[in-house]
Amino acid sequence: SQQGEEDPQALSIQEGENATMNCSYKTSINNLQWYRQNSGRGLVHLILIRSNEREKHSGRLRVTLDTSKKSSSLLITASRAADTASYFCATDSADSWGKFQFGAGTQVVVTP
């Protein structure tokens, strides 16, 4: 069973626009990670946010975590064509430390 579910499933935007995607999960978490996967490649770690944190930034990426709503969002500002990829959230929970469950991902297409 999937713990995290991303929304939307697909997102198409133009270069320069912001892209926002959400991740909802069912049970209390310890950690939430966001990953990017370019077509046919392995996953690349973007940001880790722990359950006691509310917001983190990394370059053009901003991640928020709302544990009361059991949700997280990933914002990519000023999108570039190179941001075209699938984005996944992954969570581990109190009773399964380190056993990350991934959502099905959001496919983002950024057109020039």
Place this chain on the structure above:
Amino acid sequence: NAGVTQTPKFQVLKTGQSMTLQCAQDMNHEYMSWYRQDPGMGLRLIHYSVGAGITDQGEVPNGYNVSRSTTEDFPLRLLSAAPSQTSVYFCASSYPTLVDTQYFGPGTRLTVL
């Protein structure tokens, strides 16, 4: 550093055959994991290891065996391949702990006929 490497990149098996997917990392990471990725689904954890000689089951361990004799290597064995095991397999290592950044290999695309 080569990071996490996986071999082979592609493999076709017949039902009932066995094989080993290789995974190696040169970053001296204690923690390593195997995932499978099926179309339209997220990655699912098969097995993981918190150090040499220590392995544990993930979400979908049936039909797979692992061992961890060295820090560097974490092979995944398919005992008797089934069409349901057709998937893309990813190996990852984590640093500094299992819940921190995971570094993924490029994947092995396996087809079982």
